[in-house]
Amino acid sequence: MNFNSELMKKLSDCFSPSGREKNIREIITEEIKDYVDEIKVDPLGNLIARKKGNGKKILFSAHMDQIGLIITHVDEKGFLRFSNVGGIHAKEIIGLSMVFDNGFQGVVCCEELKYNEKLTMSKLFIDVASTDPEFVKKNFHIGDMCVFKSEYYETPDCTVCRAADDRIGCYIQIEAIKSHPVTENDVYYVFSVQEEVGTRGAKTAGYSVNPDLAVALDVTATGDSLDGIKMDVKLGGGAAIKLMDKSMITHLDVKNLLTNLAEENNIKYQYEVLEFGGTDAGPIHMTREGIPSGVISIPTRNLHSAAEIINKNDVLECIKLLKVTAASK
Amino acid sequence: MIKEFLFDVCSNQIVSGFEHANGSILTKYFEHYTDSFERDKLGSYIFKSEGTNDKKIMLAAHIDEIGLMVTKVLDVGFLSFTSVGGINPASLVSQEVTVYGKENVFGVIGIKPPHVTTEDERNKPLKLKDLYIDTGYAKEKLEKMVRVGDVATIKRKPLQLQGTVVSAKAFDDRACVAVMLETAKELKKLSHKSSIYYTATAQEETGYRGSTTASYMVNPDIGIILDVGFGMTPDMPAETAHLGKGPVVAYGGRLNQKLTKKFVEVCKTYNFPMQYEAIPSRTGTDTEALQVNREGIPCILLSIPLRYMHTSVETIDIADVENTGRAVARFINELDNSDLEEILCF
Incomplete structure (x- = not known):
């Protein structure tokens, strides 16, 4: 096989x-x-x-x-707050692209942290890359989930996904x-x-x-x-x-x-x-x-x-x- | 007899998950006082004493003990390990251990010499991953005897201290298995109408697993949970129970109020010593599993005071074991002669 x-x-x-x-x-x-x-x-x-x-x-x-993220709040600027669905840690997802079921994407960003301030999920937000409030309102809702956006890749003996x-x-x-x-x-x-x-x-x-x-x-x-x-x-x-x-x-x-x-x-x-x-x-x-x-x-x-x-x-x-x-x- | 049973059963290794293989020592003692015996599929031992009515009373005390499990045989022949159940790494330092591999392998757990331990390291709590079992064997030889997943326990013989105070590993919770044995012996004399299920539960230390499946299997009308509680030492808070002053009766949300009251009444009537404790939410015992099994089981929780819990020098007073066993027998006898529906209705 x-x-x-x-x-x-x-x-x-x-x-x-x-x-x-x-x-x-x-x-x-x-x-x-x-x-x-x-x-x-x-x-x-x-x-x-x-x-x-x-x-x-x-x-x-x-x-x-x-595992994935679930949207808890959508603001008019297109910034989404979220919580984790399954074991995801805040420090491991900054800068990652996330994808929703409807195909739209967002990038995980972090608020400016004060000196020695602890990084928690509540400091992070998703930027959906839009300046159009209508687009944001129409396509992103509380309760929507997203998952990592990453490409499937293989070497001769291993698989990355x-x-x-x-x-x-x-x-x-x-x-x-x-x-x-x-x-x-x-x-x-x-x-x-x-x-x-x-x-x-x-x-x-x-x-x-x-x-x-x-x-x-x-x-x-x-x-x-x-x-x-x-x-x-x-x-x-x-x-x-x-x-x-x-x-x-x-x-x-x-x-x-x-x-x-x-x-x-x-x-x-x-x-x-x-x-x-x-x-x-x-x-x-x-x-x-x-x-x-x-x-x-x-x-x-x-x-x-x-x-x-x-x-x-x-x-x-x-x-x-x-x-x-x-x-x- | 209770001391003989305790010393015998505590000299054996029954780490959580290994009850099936090593628990048969129980039958030797319980078969004299019970009618039949079965196991649930996780390894709990259920000794049944037939009654004359259709009521079922389940006693639960866990037979498993905390232990160590090998995670890796290291290049130089040391063994890395993790814990099965909750262990303070500090309690392992300078201990002798037995590793139960293909054959029993003895070893020691050491620690870096103080000369090369920095101030910083001294102030930090020890972690399990910093400790190793040293068997003295070369890796090639050790690998033939020990594999990943084998368990180990601290090697220590039960000790007689003064009077009825004794010390051993695994009194948590075999002290209470001994309580069940005493109850069984007493009930043989007193007689009972309910069927009694003396259950030595499996895998309590890893999350009340055996009592979950055993109580599903028995489906009792009442649960009497027996576990050890903290005993007084100079560094414990003032409300801590004292050795030698009888079972600790628990009050709290997990426990049935009327049943608990009944037990207290019985103790008072028959002059059994007892103490009290309040447990607002989690009890950390098999009660967690029994109370919410199937349609729900009304429970009481009795604890034997024990010093140095989860170490190899757990210390109890055998008088507490005997008194608790007898009080439980009297309690069951009284329950059988009362209107149970009345007691259990809210």
Whole structure:
């Protein structure tokens, strides 16, 4: 299997911050509808696709939403005040271009700071580049969301894009659905909503599917850059099997299952302990009487930035691991 | 018996997330006083004592302890680690630890010599990322025994101080698992009509996770949450509870007022010592999970006073454990003989 750059570009370039997942849901539905037995959208907006079987019930989950900004105030000069949707820090976005669903753009600017004054989100504003109050009034409203405006870019082994988190998880599930293994297992592929604002979609999807085993597909940080993050995961080190983050300690049975599957099938893997963050597996494993859960993570540099970097080979290893898990006894 | 149980269970490693693998020691003690046993899927142990009516009372005390988890085997053979649950890095310095890898590996956590520690460094709080486990092994050998994700605990044997005061790691919250054991023993003598679920919950230290799933599974009419509370030392505020003066009864929004009142009445009637505390919002216990599970569960919260919480020298008075266990048994017996609907209605 080769890396399908065209598909990943399409997924990553799609505008769909948390709570506004309509666009990405339509793209994914179009991609997978001919390959699954059932497909539905639940009341929160999760897309739940099913490959039917009589065996073990397995849920895979990747979130469709991406981080962004939400407009809180529009003034007549065309300056927009905003708050963050998901984890975005003020100091990391000054000077970045943002794009809205309607295609219009704005630039994140900062008020003049006094000596030693702390930079907070309330000091920032978006300049939409217009001197025409009518244009501003007509096209920008409170509640509108915008996302990073950045170009998809590739090197021979890596991909740089704005929403690897977690469109790469969606990508992996789509590729797995298209080449779904022969198995008795009853497999649910969830494309969840609102992960970035508190893993909300996964909570309800986990409750409704109530599987025997759940595995989330999401990005994780790496310790191989110069950004000071201390961990063992590295780009190009293969699929990362998560052992702990702030939302979950991986069930030992699931740790052993994923490890054994990787070793038996010569899938390149690495163990991951993440000291911050969480995934869809967080709420899912605490559903009802508890659901043994794990995460297959995609090592990613520059998480939650406009240019997240992933390794294509890691992605292919993740797809392999997902598929053998889907067919596991 | 309570001391034997406590010393036994605290000599074992049951770090959050590892309850499944290591908690079976509980059955040895609880099976004498209970009828059946099951687990939720996260690792909580639920011992059931059958009743004669259709009411269910769930006791919850968490079995997991805080610990360390290996994040990286470093080039020179040291281990980087993070915490599982809340740990003050200062409490780790100069400790011996056991790393539970393929085999148990012993190590120590050191700190830079004072001679080369600058004034600036001395004034800053220590961080976990500044500390390492030193095992003495070369990297090649260490990698064969320890992997990322393996856990470690401080290596320390339970200590008998004076009288009934004892000290160990993991009395948070095994002191209260011992309370449940005492209650089970007492109720065997007193009899009960409700079915009692003695639940040693998993993963409390990482966010009340086991009690969330276990209480969903049990779906009780009443929850009795047992956890440790802060015990008095010279540096603690005046309202802090004292060791040896009985369970601390909590008042606050998370707790059911009438049930709490009933417990206080029972203690007064039967001359059990007790203390009080006010918890306006978050209790930091399994109550967080139980109160809002399913349709909601009326709860009371009782704490055993404990000094030096989340260190390896957690100190309690066994008399508090025994008194609390007996008071809870009497409370259940009295509840069974009262009109529960009346107590629970607002």
